[in-house]
Amino acid sequence: MSTHAPEKESINKEALEKVTTDLNNEYPRSPHSLAVAGIVLLDRAVDKCRGVIMGIAGGYHTNSPLDKLLLTRFGIEYSEFREQVASGATDEHIGQWFAKTANNFSKEAQVLWNNEMRYMRMQELPISFQVNFEDKVPEHIPPEKIHQIRYFFDYFDIKEGRM
DSSP states (O other), X not given: OOOSXXXXXXXXXXXXXXXXXXXXXXXXXXXXXXXXXXXXXXXHHHHHHHHHHHTOOTTOXXXXXXXXXXXXXXXXXXXXXXXXXXXXXXHHHHHHHHHHHSTTOOHHHHHHHHHHHHTOOGGGSXXXXXXXXXXXXXXXXXXXXXXXXXXXXXXXXXXXXXO
16 A cells, blocks of 8 residues: 555646636537647547636536547547646647657548548447437437537537537
8 A cells, every 4th residue: 555645736827827718618629620739639628628627617527538539549648648738738739749649640540530530420439429429419409400410520519509
């Protein structure tokens, strides 16, 4: 049994304040966004993580199943990702770190991931996601817009008013 206290997370609050979106008042970036390392979902994961660390997540969560899917695909541990975000790093710096740290971060791997995720339909998601979204879709999407969900990302863009 360890007698050491758990290591406290190092947070650069001053730097984080400059780069964090207040998710109480705004949405995280679209899952389509490619500003961080040219990887879909990464911008959104960064926004949510920053919001949680700063206490302004607006009901969003970090290390969600979708975040885990992204990080696992590229061989990155959530604790490493969170540490990078907590440092107050800019999108550009996080992107550089991600590209350097990720397993198989080739142009081909980026394109494959981006296209796979962009065009994934609900029925192609892991079953745990499908079960989760079975309740979320009618809860968050007006009935007259449900037919607009063609791909998984459409759910977020409709829910957050981008579609």
